[in-house]
Amino acid sequence: MIQKQVNQKAWFMVLPVFLIVAFSAVIPLMTVVNYSVQDTFGNNVFSWYGLGWFEEIIHSPRFHDAFLRQLLFSGIILAIEIPLGICIALAMPKKGWGVPVCLVTMALPLLIPWNVVGTIWQIFGRVDIGLLGHTLAQMGINYNYVQDPLAAWLTVIVMDVWHWTSLVVLLCYAGLCSIPDAYYQAAKIDGATRLAVFRYIQLPKMQRVLLIAVLLRFMDSFMIYTEPFVITGGGPGNSTTFLSIDLVKMAIGQFDLGPAAAMSLIYFLVILLLSWVFYTVMSNVGEESKGGH
Amino acid sequence: MKTKWIVPTLYIIFLLLPIYWLLNMSLKNNTEILSVFSLWPQDLTLDNYRVIFNDPSWYSGYINSMIYVSINVVISVSCALPAAYAFSRYSFLGDKHLFFWLLSNRMAPPAVFALPFFQLYSSVGLFDTHLAVALAHCLFNLPLAVWILEGFMSGIPKEIDETAFIDGYSFPKFFVKIFIPNIASGIGVTAFFCFMFSWVELLLARTLTSVNAKPISAIMTRTVSASGLDWGVLAAAGMLTIVPGALVIWFVRNHIAKGFALGRV
Structure with a gap:
């Protein structure tokens, strides 16, 4: 660990970043706070409403439903993508021409604009023109993501797995590549089984990157908006209306600024709490792994 | 095997x-x-592709996207470099809080900011400009850039700085001549990530533009709803949005894994 020197002038180096982020973050956030405590009757006439919107949102079943759906979605996503990502990373080649091929093709979905990802899966899943939808229909499976909530959920989940598992794979792969060959040789001499190698050599080395993977995936799936919006528009009914979709519906669709702002703040506080946990856990793990050497 | x-x-x-x-x-x-x-x-x-390349309202979307993504990458990397250096080398008043505050913006859901951004950039006269989208994307790209660069910089031993100062290098000269070449791969990876997240984002880009700076992904959605689902052209437009990403990945393929670990493997 680098011994850091105390130097208050370092603030000048951070200043540009501070100013730009403050401009794009603090001013809009204040606008949101401003809306959240006021009521409007149109014509730009605003009146003080106190914490009324917050109480309303916290007690509204609509918010509860969206929140639960969001938690369920993020939970399922993590349960699938993390183990799958580890498996694929373990099976990836370490050298030869396979490495760049794997890395490039696997990173490809990450660089497709999110609404195009939505469009790809919207087309892919359609019963009339999509490969997936058509094949399932041929097999006699009743699959229609426009009308059936279960099919809509499955489509959105498979799409997210398609879109983001590579992130987990690449992170784990980076962790695995940092293990020196000597470790494996030592394990071989000791006659360690494949499972023991995974448990005692690979998993500890991947711990840090796995943490990043889990938390990044959790946050990003918690904020998901564009892809399900393009595929299902939050439907059928409200079955795939996640928090962000609900928020945009309320703020821009219905122009209910007060409740939308209150919901934004609650949403943001949840995320802030999570990122604080993330940050603390991350730095603790960092200290531990450094202390261990 | x-x-x-x-x-x-x-x-x-x-x-x-x-x-x-x-x-x-x-x-x-x-x-x-x-x-x-x-x-x-x-x-x-190839008719579908021909439609896109012959119609300015289509291909201007690609140009718009490219412009704001490039502006964003330049702003993010150039501002994040000194900041990341400060975070990796010095401790100063409130550094940990500042770092956490920056990161929390990476975690902020864009949906929260869509409407206030629209009002903010309208009121300063930046609405529908490339700069507005680039600045809005800085909200999550700058913290990310600082984070990744800080990871890479912390891997460079401090002795390098000290030796350079003893040899009589001034700080700017040391930074440009010695330090930046040392973290060149880190800078490449950071630029890649800024490109990536600015390129794939739609919600803010769509909210902040109407005609002049409209990104390709927003033009696609409009056409889907308006002209009675021209599937072929839609698919062609989608394919073309994949191409820049694929090209960029090729250049950073050797460092991409380390970059995804935020320079912290």
Whole structure:
């Protein structure tokens, strides 16, 4: 660990970043706070409403439903993508021409604009023109993501797995590549089984990157908006209306600024709490792994 | 050992199938898409691509996206470099809080900021400019850039700085001549990530533009709803949005894994 020197002038180096982020973050956030405590009757006439919107949102079943759906979605996503990502990373080649091929093709979905990802899966899943939808229909499976909530959920989940598992794979792969060959040789001499190698050599080395993977995936799936919006528009009914979709519906669709702002703040506080946990856990793990050497 | 290939191969097929299907559709005409179900184009046509390249309202979207993404990458990397250096080398008043505050913006859902951004940039007269989108994307790209660069910089031993100062280098000269070449791969990876997140984002880009700076992804959504679902052109437009990403990945393929670990492996 680098011994850091105390130097208050370092603030000048951070200043540009501070100013730009403050401009794009603090001013809009204040606008949101401003809306959240006021009521409007149109014509730009605003009146003080106190914490009324917050109480309303916290007690509204609509918010509860969206929140639960969001938690369920993020939970399922993590349960699938993390183990799958580890498996694929373990099976990836370490050298030869396979490495760049794997890395490039696997990173490809990450660089497709999110609404195009939505469009790809919207087309892919359609019963009339999509490969997936058509094949399932041929097999006699009743699959229609426009009308059936279960099919809509499955489509959105498979799409997210398609879109983001590579992130987990690449992170784990980076962790695995940092293990020196000597470790494996030592394990071989000791006659360690494949499972023991995974448990005692690979998993500890991947711990840090796995943490990043889990938390990044959790946050990003918690904020998901564009892809399900393009595929299902939050439907059928409200079955795939996640928090962000609900928020945009309320703020821009219905122009209910007060409740939308209150919901934004609650949403943001949840995320802030999570990122604080993330940050603390991350730095603790960092200290531990450094202390261990 | 042979069986080990099965898992990555299956996974890559799973990844490429939907993309192949999009490519397949982009090379068919609409009658074929809707009437015949075929695994490859029976009647290969490039008409869909021709539509896009001949219509300014289509291809200007690509130019707009490229412009604001480039502005964003330049702002993010150039501002994040000194900041990341400060975080990795010095401790100063409130540094940990500042770092956490920056990161919390990376975690902020864009949906929260869409409407206030619209009002903010309208009031300063930046609405529908490339700069507005670039600045808005700085909200999550700058913290990310600082984070990744800080990871890479912390891996450079401090002795390098000290030796350079003893040799009589001034700070700016040391930074440009010695330090930046040392973290060149880190800078490449950071630029890649800024490109990536600015390129794929739609919600803010769409909210902050109407005509002059409208990104390609927003133009796509408009066409889907308005002109009665021109599947072929839609697929072709989608394919073209994949190309820049694929090109960029090729350049950073050797460092990409380390970059995804935020320089902290």
